[in-house]
Amino acid sequence: MTFIGVGYLGATYAICYAELGYEVLAVDVDPKRVEDLSAGQMPFHEPGLDELLKRNLAAGRLRFTTSYQEAADFGDVHFICVGTPQRSDGMGADLRYVESAIAPLAPHLTRKALIVGKSTVPVGTAEWVEHLVEKYADPSLGIEVAWSPEFLQEGYAADDVMRPNRIVWAAKTEWATAMLHAAHKGVFDLASTEDREVPVVATDFATAELVKVAANAFLATKISFINAMAEVCEVAGGDVTHLARALGFDPRIGNRFLQSGVGFGGGCLPKDIRAFQARAQELGAGEALRFLHEVDLINLRRRAKVVQLSAELLGRRPGPAGPDLSGARIAVLGATFKSNTDDVRDSPALAVAGMLAEAGADVHVYDPQGADNARRVHPELAYDKSLAEAVTDAELVCVLTDWAEFRNADPVTLGELVRQRKIIDGKNCLDGTAWAAAGWTYRGLGRPAVG
Ligand code: UGA
Numbered sequence: 001m002t003f004i005g006v007g008y009l010g011a012t013y014a015i016c017y018a019e020l021g022y023e024v025l026a027v028d029v030d031p032k033r034v035e036d037l038s039a040g041q042m043p044f045h046e047p048g049l050d051e052l053l054k055r056n057l058a059a060g061r062l063r064f065t066t067s068y069q070e071a072a073d074f075g076d077v078h079f080i081c082v083g084t085p086q087r088s089d090g091m092g093a094d095l096r097y098v099e100s101a102i103a104p105l106a107p108h109l110t111r112k113a114l115i116v117g118k119s120t121v122p123v124g125t126a127e128w129v130e131h132l133v134e135k136y137a138d139p140s141l142g143i144e145v146a147w148s149p150e151f152l153q154e155g156y157a158a159d160d161v162m163r164p165n166r167i168v169w170a171a172k173t174e175w176a177t178a179m180l181h182a183a184h185k186g187v188f189d190l191a192s193t194e195d196r197e198v199p200v201v202a203t204d205f206a207t208a209e210l211v212k213v214a215a216n217a218f219l220a221t222k223i224s225f226i227n228a229m230a231e232v233c234e235v236a237g238g239d240v241t242h243l244a245r246a247l248g249f250d251p252r253i254g255n256r257f258l259q260s261g262v263g264f265g266g267g268c269l270p271k272d273i274r275a276f277q278a279r280a281q282e283l284g285a286g287e288a289l290r291f292l293h294e295v296d297l298i299n300l301r302r303r304a305k306v307v308q309l310s311a312e313l314l315g316r317r318p319g320p321a322g323p324d325l326s327g328a329r330i331a332v333l334g335a336t337f338k339s340n341t342d343d344v345r346d347s348p349a350l351a352v353a354g355m356l357a358e359a360g361a362d363v364h365v366y367d368p369q370g371a372d373n374a375r376r377v378h379p380e381l382a383y384d385k386s387l388a389e390a391v392t393d394a395e396l397v398c399v400l401t402d403w404a405e406f407r408n409a410d411p412v413t414l415g416e417l418v419r420q421r422k423i424i425d426g427k428n429c430l431d432g433t434a435w436a437a438a439g440w441t442y443r444g445l446g447r448p449a450v451g
Pocket of ligand 1: 120151152153154155219258260261264268269337338
């Protein structure tokens with residue numbers, strides 16, 4: 001099998017499917033990426049993948065190439081894993097990379113093969129890919145298209161791929177379904193050795209495409225729901241962490257993705273809820289997804305709230321252009337969009353760091369993995385090499401990614417380094433009482449003031 005595109009999705013799948021025993025060839029147009037991966041170097045930080053990459057390269061089951069000709073010769077199943085970012089001119093998804101994966105692959109195919117879409121796409125894309133295949137491939141070969149969305153979370157990517165909680169696919173013929181079964185046999189076999197079952201939802205193209213964006217829309221809504229409750233707690237004097245805990249015991253609600261804080265970010269949730277709205281609007285169902293606009297707004301308001309709280313704690317009055325934080329030294333702990341990744345795409349932490357700097361603050365950022373990526377987006381910020389360095393002389397500390405290193409930080413030790421013991425817990429991941437006991441003024445989001 002081949003994987004076209006070795007971004008987060010394609011690289012993870014290629015490595016994990018080699019680990020499951022398949023012969024894998026992964027293709028990308030970026031020669032540097034291909035060279036690095038071929039040499040056993042991961043282009044991003046993802047727990048566990050480093051070792052799996054090296055092991056499967058050594059076993060000879062995994063190769064990387066820039067040649068579509070080689071991919072066409074090699075594969076019977078080709079997984080499309082290219083990115084579908086937000087369009088620069090609107091909210092919709094940019095599908096140019098999907099076309100630029102099919103266009104060079106299809107003409108080189110010389111036998112019947114299955115092309116399986118994995119990328120997150122607007123509903124209707126699978127049909128369009130069928131037309132692209134008709135246009136670019138030899139029609140006598142009977143190349144088929146199937147769709148099978150993925151649900152991997154960064155930080156747990158290897159496990160999510162090898163031990164998925166469900167597989168969704170859409171295929172139009174028995175041949176394509178049999179090919180999909182064979183291409184997932186490794187996943188089913190691993191599950192049976194671990195006494196698990198992986199449910200398969202076999203459906204049509206439109207539903208398979210929709211499942212993915214609907215899942216991300218639901219997760220984003222759940223997070224914005226609890227963050228909306230945080231806003232209400234702030235004015236009513238409640239504690240959103242207790243509220244969430246109490247809600248979560250109801251199994252109909254559940255406690256996962258009910259973690260309040262600075263909101264969701266990353267390369268998926270924010271762009272997917274926007275693309276979903278744009279597509280629904282095109283199809284005439286815009287009203288059905290209007291609530292996702294509100295989900296987006298609630299999410300973005302949390303970032304502004306951290307800036308507002310910072311001004312309050314530093315005793316700066318908001319002016320007509322927002323607060324003036326000039327000269328205030330602020331330590332921002334966390335730059336990535338969540339812990340256990342080096343991904344800073346649409347990161348709430350980095351966005352807030354940028355907003356604080358924009359308001360005049362002297363911002364010192366520390367992130368255990370994300371500094372290099374963050375520097376490329378916000379070169380104007382200072383990036384420190386350690387937590388201790390970042391907080392030294394700080395008048396305010398903002399924890400904006402819940403890395404274990406921050407959750408486990410000792411308030412007494414840190415208290416000796418800072419100029420003022422003031423902390424904003426943008427992930428509600430610290431024990432406010434313990435920090436207050438060490439002399440800190442603690443502010444969570446949607447929680448009463450402590451200290
Ligand atoms: C998300 C989905 O969870 C995956 O199922 C999906 O496959 C993936 O997008 C994708 O479309 O490829 P990911 O972007 O890796 O995965 O990140 P999540 O773990 O979903 O976290 C998203 C954001 O929500 C992070 O900024 C995180 O800090 C935030 N979050 C998460 C909260 O603020 N509260 C929570 O309770 C959970």
